[in-house]
Amino acid sequence: MTKLTMNRRHLIKSTAAATLFAPSILSARRAHAAGGTLRVGYVSPRSGALSQISESDGFVIDAVRDTLGGKLETAAGALNIEIIEKDTQSDPNRAGDMASDLIYQDEVDLVLVGSTPDTTNPVADLCELNGVPCLSAATPWQSWYFGRGGAPMEKSFTYTNHFFWGSEDLLAVYFGLWAGLETNKVVGALWPNDPDGIAFADPNLGFPPALSEAGYTLVDPGRYQNLKDDFSAEINAFKSAGVEIVTGVMLPPDLATFMTQAKQMGYTPKFVTVAKAALTPKGVESFPDGLGENLSGEYYWGPQYPYVSSLTGQSTEMLCAAYMEGTGNQWLQGTGYVHALFEVAVDLLKRTEDVTPEAVVAAMNATDLNTCVGHIKWGDFALAPNVAKTPVAGGQWQSDGEGGFKLVCTFNDVAPDIVTNGTLEPKVW
Numbered sequence: 001m002t003k004l005t006m007n008r009r010h011l012i013k014s015t016a017a018a019t020l021f022a023p024s025i026l027s028a029r030r031a032h033a034a035g036g037t038l039r040v041g042y043v044s045p046r047s048g049a050l051s052q053i054s055e056s057d058g059f060v061i062d063a064v065r066d067t068l069g070g071k072l073e074t075a076a077g078a079l080n081i082e083i084i085e086k087d088t089q090s091d092p093n094r095a096g097d098m099a100s101d102l103i104y105q106d107e108v109d110l111v112l113v114g115s116t117p118d119t120t121n122p123v124a125d126l127c128e129l130n131g132v133p134c135l136s137a138a139t140p141w142q143s144w145y146f147g148r149g150g151a152p153m154e155k156s157f158t159y160t161n162h163f164f165w166g167s168e169d170l171l172a173v174y175f176g177l178w179a180g181l182e183t184n185k186v187v188g189a190l191w192p193n194d195p196d197g198i199a200f201a202d203p204n205l206g207f208p209p210a211l212s213e214a215g216y217t218l219v220d221p222g223r224y225q226n227l228k229d230d231f232s233a234e235i236n237a238f239k240s241a242g243v244e245i246v247t248g249v250m251l252p253p254d255l256a257t258f259m260t261q262a263k264q265m266g267y268t269p270k271f272v273t274v275a276k277a278a279l280t281p282k283g284v285e286s287f288p289d290g291l292g293e294n295l296s297g298e299y300y301w302g303p304q305y306p307y308v309s310s311l312t313g314q315s316t317e318m319l320c321a322a323y324m325e326g327t328g329n330q331w332l333q334g335t336g337y338v339h340a341l342f343e344v345a346v347d348l349l350k351r352t353e354d355v356t357p358e359a360v361v362a363a364m365n366a367t368d369l370n371t372c373v374g375h376i377k378w379g380d381f382a383l384a385p386n387v388a389k390t391p392v393a394g395g396q397w398q399s400d401g402e403g404g405f406k407l408v409c410t411f412n413d414v415a416p417d418i419v420t421n422g423t424l425e426p427k428v429w
Contacts, residue, residue: 032109032355032356032357033076033079033109033355035080036077036078036079036080037079037080037081037082038072038074038079038080038081038082038109038110038349038355039081039082039084039106039107039108039109039110040081040082040083040084040108040109040110040111040112040345040349041083041084041085041086041099041102041106041108041110041111041112042057042061042083042084042085042086042111042112042113042341043086043088043095043098043099043102043111043112043113043119043123044057044086044087044088044113044114044115044119044338045087045088045089045090045095045115045116045118045119046058046085046087046088046089047087047089047090048088048089048090048091049090049226049227049251049252049253050090050115050116050118050119050251051090052252052279052280052282052283053115053116053138053276053279053280053334054114054115054334054338055280055282055329055332055334056323056327056332056334056335056338057085057334057338058085059323059326059327059335060335060338060339060342061083061085061338061342063312063322063339064083064311064339064342064346065083067311067312068081068346070082072346072349072350073350074349074350074351074352074355075350075351075352075353076352076353076354076355076359079355081349084102084106084108086098086099086101086102088118088119090118091118092118092119092121092122093122095113095118095119095122095123096122096123096125096126098123099111099113099122099123099126099127100126102132103126103127103130103132108132109133109349109355109357109360110132110133110134110135110345110348110349110360111123111127111132111133111134111135112134112135112136112341112342112345113134113135113136114136114137114138114139114334114337114338114341115138115139115334116138116139116195116196116276117139117140117143117144117147117194117195117196117199118194118195119139120136120137120138120139120144120162121139121143121144121147121148121195123136124136124144124148124157124160124162125148127159127160128148128157128158128159128160131158131159131357132159132357133159133160133357133360133361133364134159134160134161135160135161135162135163135341135344135345135348135364136160136161136162136163136341137162137163137164137337137340137341137373138164138334138337138338139162139164139196140164140165140166140167140170140196140199140200140275141162141164141165141166141384141387141389142166142167142199142202142205142206143195143196143198143199144162144164144387145162145384145386145387146199146202146205147195147198147199150384150386152383152384153382153383154385155385155386156384156385156386157386158361159357159361160386161364161365161378161386161387161388162386162387162388163340163344163373163376163387163388163389163390164337164387164389164390165300165389165390165391165392166387166389167199167200167205167206167207167210168210169389169391169392169414170275170298170392171207171210171211171214172413172414173298173392173393173394173411173414174247174273174394175214176394176411176413176414177271177273177296177394177396177410177411177424178245178271178273180410180411180423180424181270181271181424181426183244183245183270183271184242184244185215185216185217185244185245186216186217186219186241186242186243186244186245187211187216187217187218187219187243187245187246187247188219188220188221188234188237188238188241188243188245188246188247188269189201189207189218189219189220189221189247189248190221190224190231190234190246190247190248190249190250190254190258190274191207191220191223191224191248191249192223192224192225192226192228192248192249192250192251192254193223193224193225193226194226196249196275196276197223197248197249198223200248200249200275201220201223207247208220216245217241219237219238219241219243221233221234221237226251226254227251227253227254228254228257229257230257230261231254231257231258231261231262232261232265234258235258235261235262235265235267236265238267238269239265239267243269244269244270244271245269245270245271245273246258246269246271246272246273246274247271247272247273247274248274248275248277249274249275249276249277250274250275250276250277251276251277252276252277252278252283252286254277255272255274255277255278255287256286256287256288256291259272259287259291260287260288260289260291263289263291263429268427268429269427270426270427271296271427272295272296272427273295273296273297274295274297275297275298278292278295278296278297278397279297279298279332279333279334280332280333280334281329281330281332281397281404281405281406281407282329282330284397284405285404285405290428291429292397292405293397293398293399293405293427293428294396294397294398294425294426294427294428295396295397295427296394296395296396296397296410296424296427297394297395297396298333298392298393298394298395299333299392299393299394299395299407299409299410299418300333300336300337300392300393301316301333301334301335301336301337301372301373302316302320302331302333302336302395302407302409303316303317303320303321303331304316304393304409304418304419304420304421305336305372305373305374305391305417305418306417306418306419307370307371307372307373307374308370308372309339309343309371309372310343310347310369310370310371310372311339311342311343311346314372315372316336316372319331319335319336319339319372320335323335330404330406333407336372336373337373339371339372340371340372340373340376343369343371343372344364344367344369344371344376347367347369348360348363348364348366348367349363351363351366364378365378365379367388373390374390374391375390376388376390391414391415391417391418392414392415393409393411393412393414393415393418393420394409394410394411394412395407395408395409395410395411396408396410396422396424396425398422398425408420408421408422409421409422410422410423410424411424
């Protein structure tokens with residue numbers, strides 16, 4: 001039994017127990033938007049191993065609060081709006097607990113959730129089982145949709161919708177990056193035993209068949225447990241097979257451990273192209289001995305995106321500049337998707353004709369909105385109707401000349417609207 005299966009069974013079991021008493025619990029809840037206040041919950045990993053990805057959440061939410069001023073004009077009338085934040089501490093079980101708190105204690109009308117399937121999936125599961133509208137992002141759609149039991153070509157969920165790109169888009173980006181240097185096309189995979197790793201390693205819908213079709217040889221040592229302290233077995237397997245490209249979907253501490261041990265063991269592949277672990281400048285700078293230099297991976301939001309916020313009218317450049325000015329830190333990729341979650345939430349709540357779960361879901365399903373991450377519309381992606389696809393490009397963490405690193409966009413063939421601002425360089429060891 002996989003960790004994912006066990007986690008989902010635990011969450012479903014706990015929620016099912018609550019559902020046995022649903023009539024009495026639900027009857028005790030307030031009427032929706034009672035007192036004229038919409039309540040929107042937001043769940044993300046603000047602390048723990050995934051916290052770097054969510055570092056800008058507080059900044060974005062404060063800016064949204066300032067923009068709204070606590071009020072929202074909706075099709076159901078003028079209402080107050082309250083945003084309630086919850087921290088999962090990077091624990092999928094706690095993510096379910098936070099969703100439960102939002103549903104039964106805070107009695108929210110809509111839940112927003114982002115940042116990896118360890119967060120989005122348990123929260124979406126609890127909302128689906130309890131009939132609470134939920135909007136999620138920042139998880140590859142396969143991990144979210146199939147990881148929750150969604151069926152191809154069917155609208156598998158009633159209350160939960162998602163927007164992001166998928167592994168097929170990431171593969172197209174990776175292939176484009178890897179074509180930038182000559183290699184032997186032997187790829188070593190570091191896929192953990194978590195929802196992302198399981199989805200990426202899927203023999204039918206994940207990376208393996210696509211790699212084979214594209215002429216790459218895959219070396220897969222198998223699933224490993226997150227926060228692993230010894231990658232010597234994987235490194236030896238890669239050295240023996242002549243792996244020149246290492247890919248994976250890893251936590252930042254695991255990537256740091258792998259690269260440190262690889263260098264110690266004399267293993268220096270031409271590419272280290274990973275999802276999740278190399279998303280933030282602080283994370284890349286934290287890798288020892290400058291090993292973050294020329295890591296490659298997804299460029300999934302930033303100032304090279306040519307889009308504008310429907311909520312504030314700011315361009316992506318302006319949103320990045322506001323964050324840097326307000327915090328003194330480099331811009332973060334995750335900022336765009338947190339902002340976009342609230343763009344879509346505000347848009348659908350404005351169109352909601354009656355603040356009931358059914359009316360909120362109807363407005364969500366009818367979304368047709370240009371946001372700072374691209375166009376959001378459900379129903380156009382037949383394979384997973386609960387998913388709206390957004391664009392992604394390829395990037396690399398290059399030296400900024402001052403001891404740090406900057407993320408440059410180096411590949412945009414799969415999303416030409418996203419402007420490149422650099423060229424690919426070999427991995428530095």
